[in-house]
Amino acid sequence: MSxxxxxxxxxxxxxxxxxxxxxxxxxxxxMASFCPAGAPAVVVLPRTVDEVRHVLRTATALRVPVVPQGARTGLSGAANAVEGCVVLSLTRMDAILEIDPVNRIAVVEPGVVNADLSKAVAAHGLAYPPDPSSWEQCTIGGNIGTGSGGLCCVKYGVTAEYVLGLDVVLADGRLLRTGRRTAKGVAGYDLTRLFVGSEGTLGVVVRAVLALKPAPPRQLVLAAEFGSTAAAGEAVARIMAAGHTPSLLELMDATTIEAVNRVTRMGLPDSTQALLLAGFDTQDPAAELAAVGELCRAAGATEVVPADDAAESELLLAARRATLVALESVKGTTMIDDVCVPRGRLAEFLDGVAAIAERRRLTIGVVAHAGDGNTHPTVCFDSSDEDERRRAQASFDDIMALGLELGGTITGEHGVGVLKRDWLARELGPDSVALQRQIREVFDPLGILNPGKVL
Known part of the structure; x- marks a missing residue:
């Protein structure tokens, strides 16, 4: 230590x-539940690339593990310390180095908060679309490390689609530059994409070149109530099959609706088994909402409420924004998952989670980015009750198995971290796991970067 x-x-x-x-x-x-964490030997908060390089050189010389961190808003334990490690917190490297409206790029340090970047580029008539629910706290480096998404992914895609180039400090302190600043580029292997979602196991991102989009018009939102999950799933299928591209398409199950009603007193009918929220930010969103409203009614919606303006849209979205707080109020502790399934099997997944909740005698609410099939089952439990904790952990495994059974994946945007290491091996199979471990060894032969995470 000394x-x-x-x-x-x-x-x-x-x-x-x-x-x-x-x-x-x-x-x-x-912020993940059920993920072990060790005691760091030291925490370092560098401000420059050279300081990061010094940390990695020192760690290599002494064979000390290094755990890179952003704002620690992750939900898979990827930022958890291991015993005796150096925690490398990048939150002080928070400069927006460049905004280029002509080439539609931003160059940023890893500690830049997602919301701060969004506000900065908005002043130039531009947008950085990836918007995780923690966007007011999470950092771009963390977003890159976990390959995060958000509400608007259905139309605009996830973080990986906006990272053009990276500066990365490798385990031995070398500085690697990947990617490009141009709109196109296929020179060599795509190492940039390899680092996105690698959760700090291949290198430490110290600079990112990000693609920007023109700022879209203000969106209008529609809320549709359904008496069954099957009807809501059918509505999602009809909307996507008809060629619509909503800016958001969010689904809440009955358990979540009940919790939100209790906290916000929004007065949604007790008979509502699923609530679908569809948003459009096109030049004529009202026409899109009208068309989608008809599709929802044809699928069995009991009520369809389109907003007339942005203020009404925000009121309709208030239910979705309140879900986490509402579900936390049920038992005090939540475990948030992010299984992604094919859109056409959303209803099966929701029904399957409801069956798991009944079998395990737990409250489990589900909210979903329905447009891309990314669901967030949220297990509510009393962390002081050992039996309830055990049942909550068992329900996690049940949900993972259900997602894979339906042709899905164990993580759509939260990453693997510690929480899903065993399940990653089940999804990928031994050959893929072996190859990925070999790739990791190329970048980090001593195994000091975020050990125990992902693989």
Whole structure:
């Protein structure tokens, strides 16, 4: 410990090195449940690329594990410390280095908060579309590390589609530049995409070139109520099959609706088994809403409420925004999952989760980015009740198995981290796992980068 800190101080200012155990303990884990975390030996908060390189060189020399972190809003344990590690917090590298309206790119450091970037580019008439629900706290580096998504993915895609190039510090301190600043580029293997979603296991992102889009018109939103999950699933299928491209398409099940009603007193009917929210940010969103409203009615919607303006749209979205707080109020602790299934099997998944909740005697609400099949089953439990904790953990495995059975994947946007390591092997199979481990060894032969995560 003393040698590690002494060497770190050779390339870092004193205020960038934290060793007080009471302070370093606050950097031990992200927001995931059921994920072990060790005690960091030290937390470092560099401000420059050279300081990051110094940290990695020191860690390599002493064979000390390094855990890169952003804002720790992740939900899979990917940012959790391992015993005796260096926690490398990148939150102080938070500069927006460039916004180029002509080439529609932004160049940023990893600690830039997603919402801050969105506001900065909006001043130029541009948008950075990926919008995780934690967008007001999460950082771009964390978004890149987990390959995060958000509400607008159905139309605009996920983080990977907006990362054009990266500067990455490798485990031994070398600085690697990948990708490009141009709209096109196919020179060599796509190492940029390899780093996106790698959860800090291949290198540490210190700079990113991000693609931007023209800012869209304000969206209008429609809410449709259904008496069954099957009817809501049919509506999603009809909307997508008809060629519509909503800016958001969100689905809430009956358990979530009940929790939201209790907290917000929105007065949604008790008979509502599913609520579908569809948004459009086209030049004529009212016409899109009218067409989608008819499709919802044809699928069995009991009520369809289109907004007339942006203010009404925000009121309709209030239910979706309140889901996490509402579900947390049920038992005090939640475990949020992110299984992604084919759109056509959403109703089967919701019904399957309801059956799991009944069998495990738990409350499990589901909200979904229905447009891309990415669901978020949220298990509500009392963390002080050991039996309930055990049942909550068992329900997690049940939900993973259900997702794979329906042709889905164990994670759509939260990443693997610690939480889903065993399930990743089940999804990928031994040959794929072996190849991915070999790739990891090429970048990090000593195995010091975020050990115990992903693979």
């Amino acid at each position: 040698e590690l800190v002494a060497l770190l101080r050779e390339g870092l200012p004193p205020e960038s090195i934290l060793t007080d155990p009471d302070v370093t303990a606050s950097y031990a884990h992200d």
